Amino acid sequence: MKITYITADGTETVVEAREGDSVMQVAIANDIDGIIGECGGSMMCATCHCYVDDAWAEKTGPQNDGESDLLDCAASETKPTSRLSCQIKMRPELDGLVVHLPETQL
Amino acid sequence: MSRIVIVGTGQGGFQAAASLRQEGFEGEIILIGDEPGLPYQRPPLSKAYMADGMADRLLLKPAAFYERASITLRERTRAAAIDRDRRVVTTVDGAEYPYDHLILATGASTFRPPIPGQEADGVEELRTLEDAARLRQRLADTRQAIVIGGGFIGLEFAAVARAAGVAVTVLEAAPRLMGRALSPEMSAWFLEAHRAMGTDVRLGAGARRIESADGKVTGVDTSDQKVIPGDLVLIATGVRPNVGLAEAAGLTVGNGIVVDGTLLTSDPAISALGDCCSFPLPDGSPVRLESVQAAVDHARHIARRLVKGTTDSYAAVPWFWSDQGKHKLQIAGLGTTADEVVRAPGPDDQPVFLLFRDNRLVAVETVNAAGEHMAARRLIGTPKAVLEAAGFGLKQALNAAKAAPPA
Numbered sequence: 001m002k003i004t005y006i007t008a009d010g011t012e013t014v015v016e017a018r019e020g021d022s023v024m025q026v027a028i029a030n031d032i033d034g035i036i037g038e039c040g041g042s043m044m045c046a047t048c049h050c051y052v053d054d055a056w057a058e059k060t061g062p063q064n065d066g067e068s069d070l071l072d073c074a075a076s077e078t079k080p081t082s083r084l085s086c087q088i089k090m091r092p093e094l095d096g097l098v099v100h101l102p103e104t105q106l
Numbered sequence: 107m108s109r110i111v112i113v114g115t116g117q118g119g120f121q122a123a124a125s126l127r128q129e130g131f132e133g134e135i136i137l138i139g140d141e142p143g144l145p146y147q148r149p150p151l152s153k154a155y156m157a158d159g160m161a162d163r164l165l166l167k168p169a170a171f172y173e174r175a176s177i178t179l180r181e182r183t184r185a186a187a188i189d190r191d192r193r194v195v196t197t198v199d200g201a202e203y204p205y206d207h208l209i210l211a212t213g214a215s216t217f218r219p220p221i222p223g224q225e226a227d228g229v230e231e232l233r234t235l236e237d238a239a240r241l242r243q244r245l246a247d248t249r250q251a252i253v254i255g256g257g258f259i260g261l262e263f264a265a266v267a268r269a270a271g272v273a274v275t276v277l278e279a280a281p282r283l284m285g286r287a288l289s290p291e292m293s294a295w296f297l298e299a300h301r302a303m304g305t306d307v308r309l310g311a312g313a314r315r316i317e318s319a320d321g322k323v324t325g326v327d328t329s330d331q332k333v334i335p336g337d338l339v340l341i342a343t344g345v346r347p348n349v350g351l352a353e354a355a356g357l358t359v360g361n362g363i364v365v366d367g368t369l370l371t372s373d374p375a376i377s378a379l380g381d382c383c384s385f386p387l388p389d390g391s392p393v394r395l396e397s398v399q400a401a402v403d404h405a406r407h408i409a410r411r412l413v414k415g416t417t418d419s420y421a422a423v424p425w426f427w428s429d430q431g432k433h434k435l436q437i438a439g440l441g442t443t444a445d446e447v448v449r450a451p452g453p454d455d456q457p458v459f460l461l462f463r464d465n466r467l468v469a470v471e472t473v474n475a476a477g478e479h480m481a482a483r484r485l486i487g488t489p490k491a492v493l494e495a496a497g498f499g500l501k502q503a504l505n506a507a508k509a510a511p512p513a
Contacts, residue, residue, distance in 0.1 A: 021163075025163055028165070028166070028167065028168075029162070029163075029165070029168055030168070031167060031168050031170045031171045031174065038398070038402060039149075039398070039427070040147045040149060040150055041154075042149070042153075042427055042429070042434075043434070043476055044425065044427050044436070065476075066475075066476030066477060067476075068477075069476050069477030069480050069481075069501075070476055070480055072480065073480050073483075
């Protein structure tokens, strides 16, 4: 399955993902600029903030418990489609997912 | 400055290299470490990795990153000596790496107390990916594990082992768990939590000798002279900073390599960061922290100084986490000198402890309460009276502070 990352300057990168990987893990493994994931997906930071593309927001679902509290501390503005990418786990319905990356994570 | 050498390929050494490039350093960066492979995250070794064994998820960055960022990685390469006069690091294979600035990110190593019998097969430690891979493989055939040391690593491992159906005994010589880092109240809460997981936790119980038969571990003889049977023993009695290289080079060393507020050692051409360094808190008292947060924030601070010439003192609020079963412990601040502990309201009746010293908030310990933890990071230093006025609710206090910023 595939994920498309679009950075703040409009650069698009399409990469391959495995079921069960988080959108953060796939970004790190593919050296995508714009996602840091400092705590490794432990919900301890907000450096893997992304905006789910409007067309996918319903499929990825709402923020998990505690996620909004972390997003309050994100470096870039948050939107209704803001998620921590470590909390989006890939599954077949998300094949083709498009996420937009904020200007900065720090 | 044209050449920066970093010794240590843990998360701090890696971050120093990455941050130097992010800040715009255009010279040569050489990252030297004795472990094999690309730099990886250590925290999951006793958590997610111990459960799922997925090593590729541990990498901090793929190989392509080092190429793209022109970071020369010398893995499996142990630094042997620092010649400070010539500004050269020598490695055990005889190679010389000249530097304009040197960053020591040598980390820490497992401390093995002098317990007889440790050479037996089945006695393990948990610090590196190699350790974790071996331990994980062994766990699959283990019926009864004995963990010596009731600190973070030992208890995280105990929780994973219990979840895998292994019988677990934890021996802690001190009267409480994680005593070096937690309030007595939170220690007590976790004692109950581990007992509820089915772990046999014994406090005030030191290990006298590791028993074995035919070279294989069979149990541990404890200080109350009872032998606990077991086929796996994990030594988790803490770590010691790796200061040998610095000490031999004549740098000032205490409980770690001593650095000033800007994270420079006693030699202005050498910085140190993370687990291996002892740095001053804003009040001047020295501290050494074993955490990703300190390693990463130190690395960023040093990179800014070297590239941008900043001279401010390091002052980041410490934070830490530990996943033990379904309980995520989060700590903001440093509570070791606290003189008062207040239990605050938390979500779903989860424990939230506020630690005060001289009526100011110095640390907050929470379990499964990310919102309270994130609020706590911004509230360290707040007078107790201000928090009391908000009913000790951290989110409420933070909202009140936002609504009426201090004059």
